[in-house]
Amino acid sequence: xxxxxxxxxxxxxxxxxxxxxxxxxxxxxxxxxxVLVNEAKHGLFTVDxxxxxxxxxxxxxxxxxxxxxxxxGLLVDFCRENDIAAIVKGLRxxxxxxxELQMAQMNHNLSGVDTVFLPTSPEWSFxxxxxxxxxxxxxxxxxxxxxxxxxxxxxxxxxx
Ligand code: PNS
Numbered sequence: 001x002x003x004x005x006x007x008x009x010x011x012x013x014x015x016x017x018x019x020x021x022x023x024x025x026x027x028x029x030x031x032x033x034x035v036l037v038n039e040a041k042h043g044l045f046t047v048d049x050x051x052x053x054x055x056x057x058x059x060x061x062x063x064x065x066x067x068x069x070x071x072x073g074l075l076v077d078f079c080r081e082n083d084i085a086a087i088v089k090g091l092r093x094x095x096x097x098x099x100e101l102q103m104a105q106m107n108h109n110l111s112g113v114d115t116v117f118l119p120t121s122p123e124w125s126f127x128x129x130x131x132x133x134x135x136x137x138x139x140x141x142x143x144x145x146x147x148x149x150x151x152x153x154x155x156x157x158x159x160x
Contacts, residue, residue, distance in 0.1 A: 004028040004086040004116070007075050010035050010050045011043035012150045014132055016124035018057055020090035023118055025063045032082060033058070037072040044133055044157055053150050060147070076111035087115040092125045133158075 006021050010033070024031045033054055037047050045053070047070045054068040071078040075087065087107060089100055104115035120127075127145055136142045136154045143151050 001029045002086070003030040003032065003082070003084050004088045005032045005034045005075070005079060005082075005084045006088050007034040007036065007071070007078075009038070009043065009129065010054055011129050012045055012050060012132070012146060012154065013054050013057055014124070014127050014129055014146050014150075016090065016092070016120055016127035017129075018061065018147075019121045019124055020088065020118050021058070021066060022061055022063060024088040024116075025066050027116075028086070028088075029065060031063075031066045031088070032084065033066060033068040034071045034075070034078055035068065037070045039072070045153070049153070053147070053153065056149055057147050074110070076107050076113055079113045080111060085113070087113060089115055089117055090120045091117045092120045092127070 004024055006024055008017065010017060021031060021033055035047055035050050035054065043050070051068050051070060058066045058068060078084070079087065087104070089104070091097060091100060100117065107113055107115060132142050132145055133154070137158050142154065146154065
Protein backbone atom coordinates (compact mmCIF):
# COMPACT_ATOMS: atom_id res chain seq x y z
CA UNK A 1 0.00 0.00 0.00
CA UNK A 2 1.32 3.42 -1.02
CA UNK A 3 0.71 6.19 1.52
CA UNK A 4 1.58 9.85 0.93
CA UNK A 5 1.44 13.02 2.98
CA UNK A 6 0.29 16.48 1.89
CA UNK A 7 1.91 18.67 4.56
CA UNK A 8 1.24 22.33 5.25
CA UNK A 9 -0.06 25.02 7.55
CA UNK A 10 -3.54 25.18 5.97
CA UNK A 11 -4.39 28.44 7.74
CA UNK A 12 -7.00 28.12 6.26
CA UNK A 13 -7.49 25.51 3.55
CA UNK A 14 -8.05 26.93 0.05
CA UNK A 15 -9.26 25.47 -3.24
CA UNK A 16 -5.59 25.34 -4.25
CA UNK A 17 -4.83 22.92 -1.40
CA UNK A 18 -7.90 20.84 -2.19
CA UNK A 19 -6.86 20.59 -5.83
CA UNK A 20 -3.52 19.07 -4.82
CA UNK A 21 -5.01 16.82 -2.11
CA UNK A 22 -7.70 15.42 -4.39
CA UNK A 23 -5.24 14.72 -7.20
CA UNK A 24 -2.83 13.07 -4.73
CA UNK A 25 -5.77 10.91 -3.57
CA UNK A 26 -6.06 9.63 -7.14
CA UNK A 27 -2.39 8.72 -7.29
CA UNK A 28 -1.87 7.03 -3.90
CA UNK A 29 -3.76 4.39 -1.94
CA UNK A 30 -3.92 6.64 1.11
CA UNK A 31 -3.22 10.32 1.62
CA UNK A 32 -2.63 11.92 5.01
CA UNK A 33 -3.07 15.68 5.16
CA UNK A 34 -0.52 16.71 7.80
CA VAL A 35 -1.26 20.01 9.50
CA LEU A 36 1.87 21.50 11.04
CA VAL A 37 1.55 22.26 14.74
CA ASN A 38 3.90 25.19 15.22
CA GLU A 39 3.92 26.38 18.85
CA ALA A 40 6.12 29.34 17.91
CA LYS A 41 3.72 30.71 15.31
CA HIS A 42 0.10 31.56 16.02
CA GLY A 43 -2.12 31.49 12.97
CA LEU A 44 -5.53 32.99 12.37
CA PHE A 45 -7.08 29.59 13.14
CA THR A 46 -6.04 27.03 15.73
CA VAL A 47 -4.74 23.70 14.47
CA ASP A 48 -7.98 22.04 15.62
CA UNK A 49 -10.03 24.55 13.62
CA UNK A 50 -7.86 24.00 10.53
CA UNK A 51 -8.27 20.24 10.87
CA UNK A 52 -12.06 20.63 11.25
CA UNK A 53 -12.26 22.70 8.06
CA UNK A 54 -10.07 20.24 6.16
CA UNK A 55 -12.11 17.24 7.34
CA UNK A 56 -15.32 18.98 6.25
CA UNK A 57 -13.87 19.69 2.78
CA UNK A 58 -12.42 16.23 2.28
CA UNK A 59 -15.74 14.67 3.36
CA UNK A 60 -17.70 16.93 1.02
CA UNK A 61 -15.41 15.92 -1.86
CA UNK A 62 -15.97 12.24 -1.02
CA UNK A 63 -12.25 11.54 -0.67
CA UNK A 64 -12.56 8.32 1.30
CA UNK A 65 -8.82 7.56 1.26
CA UNK A 66 -7.80 10.91 2.78
CA UNK A 67 -7.32 11.53 6.51
CA UNK A 68 -6.32 14.72 8.30
CA UNK A 69 -3.99 14.87 11.32
CA UNK A 70 -1.80 17.38 13.10
CA UNK A 71 1.94 16.81 13.37
CA UNK A 72 4.84 18.55 15.07
CA GLY A 73 8.57 18.24 14.65
CA LEU A 74 10.25 17.02 11.52
CA LEU A 75 8.11 15.95 8.59
CA VAL A 76 10.47 13.04 7.89
CA ASP A 77 9.88 11.69 11.43
CA PHE A 78 6.13 11.92 10.86
CA CYS A 79 6.64 9.99 7.59
CA ARG A 80 8.71 7.29 9.30
CA GLU A 81 6.24 6.91 12.17
CA ASN A 82 3.28 6.61 9.78
CA ASP A 83 4.85 4.45 7.08
CA ILE A 84 4.57 7.25 4.53
CA ALA A 85 6.57 6.74 1.34
CA ALA A 86 6.12 10.11 -0.35
CA ILE A 87 5.59 13.79 0.33
CA VAL A 88 3.27 15.53 -2.14
CA LYS A 89 3.66 19.25 -2.74
CA GLY A 90 1.92 21.58 -5.16
CA LEU A 91 4.03 23.93 -7.27
CA ARG A 92 2.26 27.14 -8.22
CA UNK A 93 5.08 28.84 -10.11
CA UNK A 94 8.83 28.76 -10.66
CA UNK A 95 9.16 30.95 -7.58
CA UNK A 96 7.97 28.04 -5.41
CA UNK A 97 10.53 25.70 -6.89
CA UNK A 98 13.77 26.93 -5.25
CA UNK A 99 12.67 26.40 -1.66
CA GLU A 100 10.60 23.32 -2.42
CA LEU A 101 13.57 21.68 -4.13
CA GLN A 102 15.80 22.52 -1.16
CA MET A 103 13.29 21.01 1.29
CA ALA A 104 12.78 17.94 -0.93
CA GLN A 105 16.52 17.33 -1.07
CA MET A 106 16.94 17.89 2.68
CA ASN A 107 14.09 15.49 3.45
CA HIS A 108 15.55 12.90 1.09
CA ASN A 109 18.98 13.32 2.62
CA LEU A 110 17.58 12.94 6.14
CA SER A 111 15.46 9.88 5.58
CA GLY A 112 15.29 8.74 1.97
CA VAL A 113 11.68 9.89 1.63
CA ASP A 114 10.86 11.23 -1.83
CA THR A 115 8.87 14.31 -2.75
CA VAL A 116 6.42 14.33 -5.63
CA PHE A 117 5.61 17.74 -7.11
CA LEU A 118 2.22 18.36 -8.67
CA PRO A 119 1.76 21.45 -10.81
CA THR A 120 -1.09 23.44 -9.31
CA SER A 121 -4.06 23.82 -11.64
CA PRO A 122 -3.66 27.18 -13.44
CA GLU A 123 -6.91 28.52 -12.01
CA TRP A 124 -5.37 28.42 -8.52
CA SER A 125 -1.76 29.33 -9.33
CA PHE A 126 -2.03 32.74 -7.62
CA UNK A 127 -3.66 31.37 -4.50
CA UNK A 128 -2.07 31.39 -1.03
CA UNK A 129 -3.66 31.27 2.43
CA UNK A 130 -1.68 34.35 3.44
CA UNK A 131 -3.14 36.37 0.53
CA UNK A 132 -6.65 35.08 1.18
CA UNK A 133 -6.38 36.30 4.79
CA UNK A 134 -5.00 39.69 3.76
CA UNK A 135 -7.66 40.27 1.11
CA UNK A 136 -10.44 39.15 3.47
CA UNK A 137 -9.08 41.33 6.29
CA UNK A 138 -9.53 44.41 4.11
CA UNK A 139 -12.98 43.43 2.93
CA UNK A 140 -12.08 41.85 -0.43
CA UNK A 141 -14.17 39.03 -1.83
CA UNK A 142 -12.52 35.63 -1.35
CA UNK A 143 -15.72 33.61 -1.67
CA UNK A 144 -14.52 31.95 -4.89
CA UNK A 145 -11.17 30.95 -3.41
CA UNK A 146 -12.14 28.92 -0.34
CA UNK A 147 -15.03 26.58 0.52
CA UNK A 148 -18.16 28.34 1.81
CA UNK A 149 -17.77 27.17 5.42
CA UNK A 150 -14.17 28.44 5.45
CA UNK A 151 -15.38 31.73 3.99
CA UNK A 152 -17.98 32.06 6.75
CA UNK A 153 -15.40 31.30 9.44
CA UNK A 154 -12.96 33.79 7.92
CA UNK A 155 -15.53 36.57 8.00
CA UNK A 156 -16.49 35.70 11.57
CA UNK A 157 -12.89 35.57 12.79
CA UNK A 158 -11.85 38.78 11.09
CA UNK A 159 -14.89 40.64 12.40
CA UNK A 160 -13.74 40.17 16.02
O1 PNS B 1 1.95 25.47 4.20
P1 PNS B 1 3.41 25.73 4.50
O2 PNS B 1 3.54 26.60 5.74
O3 PNS B 1 4.15 26.27 3.32
O4 PNS B 1 4.04 24.28 4.86
C1 PNS B 1 5.41 24.17 5.21
C2 PNS B 1 5.71 22.76 5.77
C3 PNS B 1 4.78 22.42 6.91
C4 PNS B 1 5.50 21.73 4.67
C5 PNS B 1 7.18 22.74 6.22
O5 PNS B 1 7.43 23.87 7.00
C6 PNS B 1 7.56 21.52 7.01
O6 PNS B 1 7.72 20.46 6.45
N1 PNS B 1 7.65 21.67 8.37
C7 PNS B 1 7.94 20.59 9.29
C8 PNS B 1 9.33 20.75 9.91
C9 PNS B 1 10.41 20.20 9.00
O7 PNS B 1 10.43 19.01 8.70
N2 PNS B 1 11.32 21.08 8.55
C10 PNS B 1 12.41 20.72 7.67
C11 PNS B 1 11.99 20.84 6.21
S1 PNS B 1 13.28 20.40 5.10
